[in-house]
Amino acid sequence: MQSYMTSIAARVCQRRVQSSPLFSSGISLSFWILHTLKFPESHYDQKVRFKECCKCSADQCSPSETPDRLSRYLRVLIYKSHNAFNRRFPLPVGALQSIARSYAEQKELSGQLDSKRHTQSLLGDRIRTIKDPSEKQAVLGEAKALKAEIMSLEEKVAAVEEKLLGLALHLPNDTHPEAPIGPDDAAIIMSTHGPPVMSPSPERDHVTIGRALGLFEFEAAAIVTGSSWYYLLKEAALLENALTNYAISIALKHGFQFVMTPDVVREDVALRCGFQPRDYNSDHPASQTYRIADSSPELVLSGTAEIPLAGMFANKMFPENSLPTKVVGLGRSFRAEAGSRGADTRGLYRVHQFSKVELFVVCEEDSSAQYLEEIRKIQVEIFEGLNFPFRVLDMPTEELGASAYRKYDMEAWMPGRGAWGEISSASNCTDYQARRLHIRYRRRFAPSGQTQAPIPFAHTLNGTAAAIPRLIIALLENGVRLDEKGKPSGLDLPATLRPFWLGTSDIIRWV
Known part of the structure; x- marks a missing residue:
């Protein structure tokens, strides 16, 4: 066969x-x-x-x-x-x-x-x-x-x-036998981390904090581009820079190689990675990606650095004993977010463009479960250093998308929103992407009973090291200092970011 x-x-x-x-x-x-x-x-x-x-x-x-x-x-x-x-x-x-x-x-x-x-x-x-x-x-x-x-x-x-x-191309990946079956509320909490959870507090809403401290500009962005776009100003802009370099530094410590990815990809590559270009769950299907008009072949703005990182290995044959390959990419993510409405669109929580640091691993087929756990541990290390409450979830079937065989999400407590909010995910895509992108590797020895070593498809995994706007929300809502009137007066930020901070600030206290 x-x-x-x-x-x-x-x-x-x-x-x-x-x-x-x-x-x-x-x-x-x-x-x-x-x-x-x-x-x-x-x-x-x-x-x-x-x-x-x-x-x-x-x-x-x-x-x-x-x-x-x-x-x-x-x-x-x-x-x-x-x-x-x-x-x-x-x-x-x-x-x-x-x-x-x-x-x-x-x-x-x-x-x-x-x-x-x-x-x-x-x-x-x-x-x-x-x-x-x-x-x-x-x-x-x-x-x-x-x-x-x-x-x-x-x-x-x-x-x-x-x-x-x-x-x-239309069929999704298989599903891990232990994945919960059902919608997002069927997720299993695997662990919780960080300080105690604060009570919900409207005074800690990140939009309120940002406006009081002059950190965001949404109105000007709406004029320049449209709704769900934004400017980061002063400490917020510097915070993005610090978070980016902090996350990359931890990835480098764990043997990842740094890559700056293109933000424009072929639509075909996005499809092969499992990203659907249209929202077929909607009664009125709308584009999920931003297309480059009149491009041939069709080009789109990348929804995540995972896509160009996976595409970087397309048609590649890895030599014997050369895997795993571990890379960390920095790119801009563009999301049309068709059909998104309601409270989740407020402020920075769901926006059309954001910076994202992505972990990506190519490994042999019998070791992808191991590397999923490695990615999870790296993510926990990154977020524990930021000193806000977060939890790790084993995600159910309806949240796996097309490519994930198993997926973990991490959610931070955001007291201003009064809810947990996703800040990261880690996915084992097994050979779903590799088969579509033709990523293979050579084995040194043939399996028992075979005269020739087969050339299998690799397994690919990805994980978010830093989705910048969500991390800014978590840091602001958990770290804001309120005066006696309940108004924002400054920010307590984790000292782990201090080495990556440019300049000084009168409103920041490193803790």
Whole structure:
């Protein structure tokens, strides 16, 4: 099965390389189809641990115990359907059935094509040995007709592969067996950190603080650009700079390499990373990304540095023993945030542009669970140094998006808002992005029982080291000093930021 799909992938790759200025999209998506066929049993039963989930259940059986292919394939479709439902992922109508039909059609056509090519090869050998001119002419005519049949079949195979691979892009990643099922309120609190939680207090609202201390300018930004845009002034602007360098310094300490990313990416790359360009959950679908008008290929403003960081490794083959690769990127994130309304749009909480420090890891397939925990520990270290209350959540299925197999969120207590607010997330995307971006690595040794080491797809992980506006909210609302009238008079900021601060300030006290 794998060699069969590999040959499909190679043909699609060859065809696409000639026509695409980006990279071969066919390989990764064809292998994604193989991945779909390999992942049913353990995930369907939701009873096994991560490492077991990374293996094909059929690979763990003796030949006599291998499940019937049709039965296993039906279980795949059932799991994929349940998985998409649990994640509330907007699959196109009939997507799974279309994949099943297209896959069967592709196998049948490819079998016919291989048979015709074999016959063509035999005819070629025969032509070279024929001495009789009339017989040779007859066989040449037969070969010419066969060539036309092969060309027709090649066109049909290409068309069905194009359809099949396009459908594959719509499916989300598989889900960790321990992920809670349901909406955001089904999240499990894993740990809490920092000082005691303050009581909700309108006086600590970050917009009120910012206006009193002259830190924000929303009205001018509304005139210049529109709603949900902003200027950071004075200490707020310096705070962004300090937070950025503080987060990067901790990432560097843990072996990450610093990268400055482009803020404009191909829309195709964003799709391959699992970012949907439109809000299909809305009754009136609207763009989730800002597009560059009249660009070809289509370009968009990046929603997170994760996208250009993942794209940086597209089509890369990592040598033996070269993984993990760990990078920390700084970029501007642009969010159209279609459909967002209400209190969450107030002030800096949900804005269209912000600075973001992102952790990104490429690793071997059997170590991604380990690196998810490493990213989580780095995030905890960063936020503990900022001395505000926060908690770590194991996120439920409806919050996983397209790419995450498992995701942790971190929320800070924001007393001015009177609520917990997300400040970070860490996601294990397994090979979801790597298959679409064609990121692979070589193994030194072949697995037991195999004569040749396979070339697997890598696993990718990402985590937010610093989403600047949310951190500013948490620091201001937890660190504001109020006078006897309850008015903001200054800020208590964590001393960990002092080495990264430029200049001095009369309103800041380092604690």
